[in-house]
Amino acid sequence: MHTGRREFLSGLAAAGAVALVPDILKGAQAPTAGPAAARRIIDTHYHYASPAYSEVLRPMGTGQTGLIEWNETKALEDMDKYGVATSMLSISEPGVHFGDDAKARALARDCNDFGAKLIAKYPGRFGLFAILPLPDVDGSLKEIAYAYDTLKADGVCFMSSYPGFGKYQGNKYLGDPLFVPVMEELNRRKAIAYTHPFRAEPLYSLLPDRRSMGIVLATDTTVTIESILDNDTATKFPDIRFIWSHGGGTMPYITGRFGATKGPDGKPNARLATIQRFYYDTAQAFNSFTLESFTKLIPNSHILFGSDYLGNAGSAGNVVRGLDSYTGFTPAQRQAIYRDNALELIPRLKRA
Numbered sequence: 001m002h003t004g005r006r007e008f009l010s011g012l013a014a015a016g017a018v019a020l021v022p023d024i025l026k027g028a029q030a031p032t033a034g035p036a037a038a039r040r041i042i043d044t045h046y047h048y049a050s051p052a053y054s055e056v057l058r059p060m061g062t063g064q065t066g067l068i069e070w071n072e073t074k075a076l077e078d079m080d081k082y083g084v085a086t087s088m089l090s091i092s093e094p095g096v097h098f099g100d101d102a103k104a105r106a107l108a109r110d111c112n113d114f115g116a117k118l119i120a121k122y123p124g125r126f127g128l129f130a131i132l133p134l135p136d137v138d139g140s141l142k143e144i145a146y147a148y149d150t151l152k153a154d155g156v157c158f159m160s161s162y163p164g165f166g167k168y169q170g171n172k173y174l175g176d177p178l179f180v181p182v183m184e185e186l187n188r189r190k191a192i193a194y195t196h197p198f199r200a201e202p203l204y205s206l207l208p209d210r211r212s213m214g215i216v217l218a219t220d221t222t223v224t225i226e227s228i229l230d231n232d233t234a235t236k237f238p239d240i241r242f243i244w245s246h247g248g249g250t251m252p253y254i255t256g257r258f259g260a261t262k263g264p265d266g267k268p269n270a271r272l273a274t275i276q277r278f279y280y281d282t283a284q285a286f287n288s289f290t291l292e293s294f295t296k297l298i299p300n301s302h303i304l305f306g307s308d309y310l311g312n313a314g315s316a317g318n319v320v321r322g323l324d325s326y327t328g329f330t331p332a333q334r335q336a337i338y339r340d341n342a343l344e345l346i347p348r349l350k351r352a
Contacts, residue, residue: 039083039335042342042349043316044194045245045283045306046087048075050114053091053107060094066311067092072118074313076125082316084307085339086124086349089115090157091131092310093198093217097162104133108143116151127346129157129194132182135168140182148189154346155192155241160224162198175227187237192345194243197221218284221249225275226258234274241345242278243304247285251275252297279345281306282337286322300333304342 049057049070057068079087091111097104108131115128130147132140147153164170172178174195186193197217221244228234234242244251251258260272268276280298283306285291295303305323307316323334343350 039320039338040085041083041305041316041320041338042346043079043084043087043307043309044243044304044342045196045281046089046309047092047311048089048115048118049091049311050111052110052114053096056107062094064092064310068311070311072122075309075311076122078309078313078316079125082320083338084316086127087309088127088129088154088194088346089118090129090194090196093159093196095134095159095162095198096131097133097136101133101136101139104136105139105143108133108139109146112143112147112151112153116153124349127154127349129153129155129192131157134158134182135162135172135178137178137181141185144182144185144189144191148191154348155194155243156186158193158195159198160195160220160245173224173227175224175229175231175233177231183233183237183240187239190239190241192241192243194245195221195224196245197224197249218246218249221245222251222254225249225251225278229258229271229274234278235270244278244280245306246281246283246308247290247294248275248278248280248298252280252294255297276302278302279304279341282319282323283308286319286326288322288326288328291322291326291328295328300329300336301341301344303337304345305338 047067047070049067054068054070057064075087079085096107096111112128112130115126115130119126119128128147128151130143130151130153132143134140144156147156158174160174162168162172164172168178197220199216199220225244225248228242234240255261255272255275258271258275259269260275261269262272263269276297276299279302280294281304285294305319307319309315323329323337329337
């Protein structure tokens with residue numbers, strides 16, 4: 001077993017993930033007034049950590065110090081500073097499954113329960129993309145039912161891939177046949193499926209000191225999109241609303257490699273039409289070089305604000321500055337990315 005995974009499992013045992021969610025006192029905190037608050041942004045790429053999740057990450061050496069030290073008070077202060085009205089809570093990579101189905105189920109339940117308590121404590125400020133304990137399919141089906149029927153979650157959270165260990169052989173991307181029962185259930189529920197990239201091997205270790213991290217994350221998103229296109233997951237299960245992180249990784253810039261083209265009549269072929277039906281967030285995709293080509297491929301109505309908040313103050317501000325400075329948006333298009341597109345995807349937030 002990999003050293004980091006071994007340390008994680010021992011940390012999970014020490015944390016006692018099933019019982020470590022503290023009671024949260026009731027209360028509410030509204031956005032502060034001012035120009036920033038007027039944006040009323042909905043952040044669809046926003047990470048948090050339950051106390052138990054923080055403790056099991058701590059010995060792993062993932063470099064996610066801000067996430068490990070996630071604090072709701074600081075998080076809300078940062079949201080208010082940059083005009084974020086609502087953040088959709090999700091677990092970041094490396095996810096919750098590290099070789100043991102039972103522990104993965106317990107940790108997923110812990111994280112989702114904690115997210116639901118934050119929603120209750122701060123009405124209107126948070127939503128939840130519930131983490132699933134994949135590649136454990138049976139456990140994930142149970143967690144989908146619990147997340148939707150009990151917690152009233154807004155969607156689910158995938159990793160872009162899952163490493164092979166134990167009974168799971170080889171890296172599993174989202175188009176893998178193993179995951180068909182999960183996709184069937186999500187399609188039945190017309191689910192939102194937010195996807196966060198995974199630090200997949202062997203790419204993760206190709207450069208010294210794992211300096212290829214950023215490239216790996218973008219590439220893993222690209223590979224999983226190709227996976228669901230190749231295996232017709234997106235066409236077999238058309239009612240799943242996929243959200244891809246970081247502007248779709250590198251996919252928007254290599255569409256020819258995806259066989260995504262326009263015909264002689266100027267209309268998109270089937271693959272291009274599917275790609276344009278997905279949703280994409282602006283985390284790491286908010287500079288003018290990226291936006292210039294990204295916005296030519298993806299309809300404005302399918303671009304969502306994402307900050308990639310990991311307990312790192314100012315991440316939303318960086319994205320706001322990037323989007324505000326891009327001259328290719330009309331004010332209405334920019335506001336759609338900040339808020340209106342997410343409202344169409346998650347109508348309950350209109351009441352928040």
